Amino acid sequence: MSTLGTQIRLSRIINNKTQRSFCVAMDHALHLGCSKGLEHPETVLDAMAEAGVDGVILSLGSALRYGAHLVRNGGPALILRLDQTTMWREGTDLDYKDGHTRMVASVNDAIALGADAVINYMFVGHNDPAEETIAFRSTSEVNAAARAAGVVHIIETMGARHALAKNINDGSFVAFHARIGAEMGADIIKTDWPGSTEKLRSIVAQSPVPVMLAGGPRGKSDRGTLELVSSVVKAGAAGILFGRSVFEANEPLAVMRACRVIVHEGGSVDDAIDTAGFHALPLTA
Ligand SMILES: O=C(CO)COP(=O)(O)O
DSSP: OOOHHHHHHHHHHSOTTTSOEEEEEOOHHHHHSSOTTOSSHHHHHHHHHHHTOOEEEEOHHHHHHHTHHHHGGGOOEEEEEOEEESTTOOSSOGGGGSOOEEEOSOHHHHHHHTOSEEEEEEEEOOSSHHHHHHHHHHHHHHHHHHHHHTOEEEEEEEEOTTTTOSSTTOHHHHHHHHHHHHHTTOSEEEEOOOSSHHHHHHHHHTOSSOEEEOOOSOOSOHHHHHHHHHHHHHTTOOEEEEOHHHHTSSSHHHHHHHHHHHHHHOOOHHHHHHHHTOSSOTTOO
């Protein structure tokens, strides 16, 4: 049973009325350096407040520099990214991309910053069991510290790239690591799209905690993004924690408004497009 502190913080991320959540991941520059769409993070944060985003994942540096934008206009709750990963690093050494992570911030930092949640990756299925041991040990240390502080712990479970998981969207593999994340004490699981609505439905049904989905790279169109959001909601998941498909969009504010309509109002993709205020049709990249 979680503490009152965790329950109060959880209620700021998962809406009590809808039992759903629409969050944005904006920690990409921590892993990728200069990132498309994040040239002016403060503009995106202001748009989140306007669109009614529930929570945002930031690195420590972005929280320190741009956090004031979360205070204005009832901005989103802060979810502090605690680890940095090599997962996206381009290079020839595939093992290097397996999903090695290192802790670069702490639960104490999260408390000092007023964060409601912390998040870290837990890559499962490494070729090297020593890597997996590091992932599990550091996740359990974060979980113990978060529980003691009453801070929400989101575990982002993913298949290690180029290792046991040949396809990161393999439904059985996503089911495997998502459930392990729940057993590690997560308050919320963030994970990859498992290939189909049916598979996601069975993962959600077997999870003792809310499941939220990462968005992956921006697809060909904003409509495609919204169709994915709609599938996530139809599968009974708690919501989305999308990054690139939101802030790389031509009109991030309109995409966020549309996501909110689908997640919290149960609207269709067409309803969402009609009410979001797109200037151009959200059909092309
Ligand atoms: O895990 C992520 C950032 O925290 C990735 O988010 P997207 O795949 O939605 O860009």
